[in-house]
Amino acid sequence: MNIAIDGPAGAGKSTIAKLVSKKLDFIYVDTGAMYRAIGLYFINNNTDVENEEELLKALDKIKIDIAYEDGVQHIYLNKVDVSKEIRNEKVGNMASKTSAYKPVRAKLLDLQRGLAAENDVIMDGRDIGTNILPNAELKIYLTASVEVRAKRRYDELVEKGETPEFETIKKDIEQRDYQDMNREIAPLKQAEDAILVDTSDMTIDEVVDKITELAGR
Numbered sequence: 230m231n232i233a234i235d236g237p238a239g240a241g242k243s244t245i246a247k248l249v250s251k252k253l254d255f256i257y258v259d260t261g262a263m264y265r266a267i268g269l270y271f272i273n274n275n276t277d278v279e280n281e282e283e284l285l286k287a288l289d290k291i292k293i294d295i296a297y298e299d300g301v302q303h304i305y306l307n308k309v310d311v312s313k314e315i316r317n318e319k320v321g322n323m324a325s326k327t328s329a330y331k332p333v334r335a336k337l338l339d340l341q342r343g344l345a346a347e348n349d350v351i352m353d354g355r356d357i358g359t360n361i362l363p364n365a366e367l368k369i370y371l372t373a374s375v376e377v378r379a380k381r382r383y384d385e386l387v388e389k390g391e392t393p394e395f396e397t398i399k400k401d402i403e404q405r406d407y408q409d410m411n412r413e414i415a416p417l418k419q420a421e422d423a424i425l426v427d428t429s430d431m432t433i434d435e436v437v438d439k440i441t442e443l444a445g446r
Contacts, residue, residue: 239378
C-alpha cells in the first residue's frame with residue numbers, strides 16, 4: 230500500500246508521516262530530504278544552478294542513498310550521512326528552488342517509485358499524489374495557515390537554542406509557497422482524489438489518528 234502526503238512547507242508532513250509509518254509499520258520515504266541533499270551539494274560546491282550545463286555536471290557527481298537504521302531514514306550524499314546537515318533554512322530554500330528543475334526531479338523519480346513498488350510506503354513531498362505516486366491508495370493534502378506554520382518553525386528553532394526572527398520565517402514560508410505552487414514542473418497542488426487535512430487547530434496525535442483511520446488500519 231502507498232500513502233501520499235503532500236502540502237506546503239511547514240505543514241508538518243515529515244513529522245506526521247514518520248509517526249504514521251511507525252503506527253502502520255510502513256517505510257517512511259522523506260522525499261524532501263532527497264532534494265535537500267542535492268541542494269546541500271549545490272551549496273557546498275558553489276554550483277551555479279542557473280547554468281544548465283553546470284547543473285547537469287553537478288548532478289552526475291551526486292549519489293543519493295537511503296538507509297533505515299532502527300526504523301529511521303538516513304540520507305547519504307556521496308556516502309556521507311547528511312541527515313542533520315540538510316535541515317537548515319539555507320539548504321531548505323535551495324531545495325525548494327532547485328526541485329523545480331526537470332533534471333533534478335528526474336534524478337530522484339526512479340528511486341522514489343522503486344521504493345514504493347517494492348514496499349508499503351508513506352511518502353511526503355510537494356507532488357507525490359499528483360506526480361510521483363498518482364495511483365497511491367490514499368492521498369492526503371496536509372496544510373495549515375501561514376501564521377501557524379511560521380510559529381511552529383519559530384518554536385522549533387528556539388528549542389534548538391537559536392534566536393530566529395518570526396517575520397523572517399513567515400516571509401520565507403510565503404516565498405517557498407509561491408515557488409512551490411508556481412513552478413513550471415509538477416507544482417504543489419491538491420490532487421483531485423486527495424483528502425484535505427488542515428492541521429491549524431489539530432494536535433499531532435489527532436492528525437496521526439485521522440490519517441491512520443483513513444488508511445483503514
